[in-house]
Amino acid sequence: MLDKNLTPGSFETRLYEGWERSGAFACDPASEAAPFTIMIPPPNVTGSLHIGHALTMTIQDTLTRWRRMQGRDALWQPGTDHAGIATQMVVERLLAAEGQPDRKQMGREAFIERVWQWKAESGGTITRQLRRLGASLDWPRERFTMDEGLSAAVREVFVTLHRQGLIYRDKRLVNWDPKLQTAISDLEVESREVKGSLWHIRYPVEGGGEITVATTRPETMLGDTAVAVHPTDARFSAMVGKMVVLPLTGRRIPIVADEYSDPEKGTGAVKITPAHDFNDFEVGRRHGLAMPSVLDAEARMAIGEIDAELAAVEGLADPEFVRGLQGQDRFAARKAIVAKLEELGLLVQVEPHTHQVPHGDRGGVPLEPRLTLQWYADAATLAKPAIEAVESGRTQFVPKQWENTFFAWMRDIQPWCVSRQLWWGHQIPAWYAPDGSIFVEKSEAEALAAARAKFGHDVALERDPDVLDTWFSSALWPFSTLGWPEQTPEVARYYPGDVLVTGFDIIFFWVARMMMMGIHFMGEVPFRTVYIHGLVRDEKGQKMSKSKGNVMDPLELIDAYGADALRFTICSLAGPGRDVKLGRKRVEDFRSFTTKLWNAARFCEMNGIAPQPGWDPASAQSALSRWILDAANGAVVEATAALEAYRFDEYAAACYRFVWGSFCDWFLEFAKPVFNGPDGAEKDEVKGAAQHVLGVILRLLHPAIPFVTEELWDRFGYGAECSLIGTAWPAASPVTEAAAAREELDWVVRLISEVRTVRAEVNVAPSITTPLLVKDAAPESLARAARWIDAIRRLGRVTEIQALEGEAPKGVIQA
Incomplete structure (x- = not known):
C-alpha cells in the first residue's frame, strides 16, 4: 500500500542505487540499436553542485532517459575536469591552512603528488551530488581530464598540431595575473x-x-x-x-x-x-x-x-x-x-x-597585459572548417540565433594562447637543448632520440615547465573519452555525439574549440546539435550571487521538496532563448504536482486498480474510457513533439495539463461512481482504462520525474524493481470512435467548468446547490446533459437541469 504522504527522501537513494547496480545507465557498444550520445560538460573536480549544474544536468538527463526509453543505445558520458588554476589554488590554500610548506618549497613533483592525493580524497563531491539529482550517467565510463588515456590524447594532438605548423611559440600580449603569475x-x-x-x-x-x-x-x-x-x-x-x-x-x-x-x-x-x-x-x-x-x-x-x-x-x-x-x-x-x-x-x-x-x-x-613568450594554436586555420560545418547545417544551434554568436567569435578569432604558468595540468611535451633547439615529442625518450639524431650524440634536455590551458584538453572531450587515439569500438560507435547541452557563456571557449579539434582529428563534427540554455536567475530575473543573498542551493531544495520537484520546475521554465527565473515558491508549486500524481496513484490503488498486461485500449466502449484514452494519446504526441524540438517547457506543460487536468480533475472524478458501483463490464473497462493511462503517465513523466514515477511503477507492479527506466516510451493506441468521445466529454467538461466559474464569480458557497437552466439548448445538448446528469450534479453542485426557452426568470444568474 502506498504511504499516505509523499516522502521522496524515503526512496530516492534506494532507487538510484538500484538503477546503478542493475546497469540501467550503461550503454552497449555491441548493441544493434541506434546509438544516442551526450557528452557531459565536465564540471571542475573542485566543484560542488550549484543551480546552474542542476539546469544543464536536468535537461541532459531528460533527453537521455527519453531516448533510452525510445530504444536508443544511450551513452551519457560522465567525467570531471582537472581545472588547472582552480585546483592548484585549492591545494595551495589547504597547505597553508595545514601549516605545510608552500608549493615552491615542496617542489613540483611533491606538489603534484599532493594534488592527486587531494583529488582522491575530495574530488568526487560533485559526482556524488549528481546522483542526488538523479543523473543517469554511465558511471563505469567516468573519465578525468588528467587520466592517462586522456593525457595520451593531449600529447598526440599537441605533437601533431606542432608538426603541422598549427602550434608554435610566439611573443604576444596575454592576460597576466600577477598574483597567480x-x-x-x-x-x-x-x-x-x-x-x-x-x-x-x-x-x-x-x-x-x-x-x-x-x-x-x-x-x-x-x-x-x-x-x-x-x-x-x-x-x-x-x-x-x-x-x-x-x-x-x-x-x-x-x-x-x-x-x-x-x-x-x-x-x-x-x-x-x-x-x-x-x-x-x-x-x-x-x-x-x-x-x-x-x-x-x-x-x-x-x-x-x-x-x-x-x-x-x-x-x-x-x-x-x-x-x-x-x-x-x-x-x-x-x-x-x-x-x-x-x-x-x-x-x-x-x-x-x-x-x-x-x-x-x-x-x-x-x-x-603582458608581453611574454607563449605557445599558441593557429585558431584561424582550425576555425575555417568549423565555420563551414555550422553554415552547412552539419551542426545546428538551438535556438538558431546562437549561430550568430558562434560566427562572430569564429570569424574574428585570434591565436589561442594554450600555455599556462602553472604546475597542475598537462605539462607541455616540449624539451629544450642547451643551444635553444626545441624538440616536441610525445615522451622524453622520443625527445632524447630526436636530439641524438640532430646532434649526433646524447644531450641534456630540459622540459618546458608550463602546462596547457585547461580548455585544450576539454576541446578533445568528445573523442578522448572514447579511447582515442586508439581506434576503439566506442570511437566508431559513439562519435559524433547527437547533442551537446551547454550555456551560452562557453560557446567560444568550449563549443567552438571542440568543433575545431573534432573536425581536424576525426574528420567529422563532434555533435549534430548544440542546445544552448540560459542562465538561472532568481524569481525577479536578477542574477544569483552570494552578495545579493539570492543563491539557491539545489541540494537544499532536493532535501526540502525532492529531486523530481526541482527537475520538473526546471523543465517547465526551460524555454528556448530564455533565462530560467527560479524561486522557491515555484519549486514548492511543482512539489504539489508530484504530490498530486502520488495521491492519484494512491486513489487508484485504493480502488483496486492494478496493471492488466495485454489490456487492449481498442476494446473500450464507454465514452469516458475512450475519452481519457484519446486524451492520453494527445499528451503522448504533444510531449514527444516537444522533446524532439527541445521544448522542455512545452513537454512539461503538456504533461501537467493532462495529468492534473484530464486525468486527476476530470477522469478520476467522473469515474468515482463507477469505482464505487456494482461489479460489471463497465467497471472492469474503466478500471482497465485507468491502469493503462496511469502506466502511460508514469512513462511520459519519467524523463523529468524519474524517482516518483519509478517508485509508483514498481509498487504498482507494472514491472520488475527499477524497470521503468528501461521500459518503452509510450505510443498512441487505437481508440474506437475517439472523435465522438472527445466531443461528448469535452462538452461536459466545458459545461461544468462554466458553472463553477459563475458560482465562483458570485461567491456561491460550495455547500449550496442550485438548479441549472439551459437556454435554447439543442436536443443533442439536452440529451448529453441527461446522460451525464449525475456527474454534472456532483461536480457542478447542481440540483437539476431544465431546458429554458425565451427570457430568463428574474434573479437568474446568466453565463
Whole structure:
C-alpha cells in the first residue's frame, strides 16, 4: 500500500542505487540499436553542485532517459575536469591552512603528488551530488581530464598540431595575473568598475611645441614607444612624423598617425605602450615600434629593458629617479611618477575617471597585459572548417540565433594562447637543448632520440615547465573519452555525439574549440546539435550571487521538496532563448504536482486498480474510457513533439495539463461512481482504462520525474524493481470512435467548468446547490446533459437541469 504522504527522501537513494547496480545507465557498444550520445560538460573536480549544474544536468538527463526509453543505445558520458588554476589554488590554500610548506618549497613533483592525493580524497563531491539529482550517467565510463588515456590524447594532438605548423611559440600580449603569475583565458577575466583618475601629461616635441596625452596608467609611460593621433585630426597633422622627448626617461619616440586614436576622446593624442596594452600592441605592430616591458611578473617596476636608453634632460628627464623605481609595486610607482611629473610642471590636469578594469576572477587583483613568450594554436586555420560545418547545417544551434554568436567569435578569432604558468595540468611535451633547439615529442625518450639524431650524440634536455590551458584538453572531450587515439569500438560507435547541452557563456571557449579539434582529428563534427540554455536567475530575473543573498542551493531544495520537484520546475521554465527565473515558491508549486500524481496513484490503488498486461485500449466502449484514452494519446504526441524540438517547457506543460487536468480533475472524478458501483463490464473497462493511462503517465513523466514515477511503477507492479527506466516510451493506441468521445466529454467538461466559474464569480458557497437552466439548448445538448446528469450534479453542485426557452426568470444568474 502506498504511504499516505509523499516522502521522496524515503526512496530516492534506494532507487538510484538500484538503477546503478542493475546497469540501467550503461550503454552497449555491441548493441544493434541506434546509438544516442551526450557528452557531459565536465564540471571542475573542485566543484560542488550549484543551480546552474542542476539546469544543464536536468535537461541532459531528460533527453537521455527519453531516448533510452525510445530504444536508443544511450551513452551519457560522465567525467570531471582537472581545472588547472582552480585546483592548484585549492591545494595551495589547504597547505597553508595545514601549516605545510608552500608549493615552491615542496617542489613540483611533491606538489603534484599532493594534488592527486587531494583529488582522491575530495574530488568526487560533485559526482556524488549528481546522483542526488538523479543523473543517469554511465558511471563505469567516468573519465578525468588528467587520466592517462586522456593525457595520451593531449600529447598526440599537441605533437601533431606542432608538426603541422598549427602550434608554435610566439611573443604576444596575454592576460597576466600577477598574483597567480600565469597567463589566463578571457573567460577568467572579469571587469570591475574602478574610480580612478585621468592624468593629462605634457610631452615636449623636439624642435619646439608640445602634445598632451591623457592616461589612466602613468606608471606604464616609461614603456611608451610612440604617441598616436588620428590621421584626419587637423590639430596634430603638422606634428605627425616628429619626435617627442618622453618625460622622465629622455627617450625619443615618434608621433604616428593611426585610426586607433579617437579625436573625441581625452586630448585626441594617445600614448602607445605596446608591451602593456592590447590595443597599443596592435598599433605597435602596424608601425614597427619597439615593445619594451617595464613591469615584471609580479607587476613590479622593471627598468632593465629601457635602462640603456635613459638620458638626462634638465627639467624633463631624470634617469636616476627612473632607476630608483626598480622593484616598486605598480601602484606605489604610479604615485611617485605622478608626483615627479607635477614637480617638473609636466602634469597639466587630473580629472576623476571611473572606468572598467580587468581583474582575475580567482586571483582577484587587477590584471596586466603582458608581453611574454607563449605557445599558441593557429585558431584561424582550425576555425575555417568549423565555420563551414555550422553554415552547412552539419551542426545546428538551438535556438538558431546562437549561430550568430558562434560566427562572430569564429570569424574574428585570434591565436589561442594554450600555455599556462602553472604546475597542475598537462605539462607541455616540449624539451629544450642547451643551444635553444626545441624538440616536441610525445615522451622524453622520443625527445632524447630526436636530439641524438640532430646532434649526433646524447644531450641534456630540459622540459618546458608550463602546462596547457585547461580548455585544450576539454576541446578533445568528445573523442578522448572514447579511447582515442586508439581506434576503439566506442570511437566508431559513439562519435559524433547527437547533442551537446551547454550555456551560452562557453560557446567560444568550449563549443567552438571542440568543433575545431573534432573536425581536424576525426574528420567529422563532434555533435549534430548544440542546445544552448540560459542562465538561472532568481524569481525577479536578477542574477544569483552570494552578495545579493539570492543563491539557491539545489541540494537544499532536493532535501526540502525532492529531486523530481526541482527537475520538473526546471523543465517547465526551460524555454528556448530564455533565462530560467527560479524561486522557491515555484519549486514548492511543482512539489504539489508530484504530490498530486502520488495521491492519484494512491486513489487508484485504493480502488483496486492494478496493471492488466495485454489490456487492449481498442476494446473500450464507454465514452469516458475512450475519452481519457484519446486524451492520453494527445499528451503522448504533444510531449514527444516537444522533446524532439527541445521544448522542455512545452513537454512539461503538456504533461501537467493532462495529468492534473484530464486525468486527476476530470477522469478520476467522473469515474468515482463507477469505482464505487456494482461489479460489471463497465467497471472492469474503466478500471482497465485507468491502469493503462496511469502506466502511460508514469512513462511520459519519467524523463523529468524519474524517482516518483519509478517508485509508483514498481509498487504498482507494472514491472520488475527499477524497470521503468528501461521500459518503452509510450505510443498512441487505437481508440474506437475517439472523435465522438472527445466531443461528448469535452462538452461536459466545458459545461461544468462554466458553472463553477459563475458560482465562483458570485461567491456561491460550495455547500449550496442550485438548479441549472439551459437556454435554447439543442436536443443533442439536452440529451448529453441527461446522460451525464449525475456527474454534472456532483461536480457542478447542481440540483437539476431544465431546458429554458425565451427570457430568463428574474434573479437568474446568466453565463
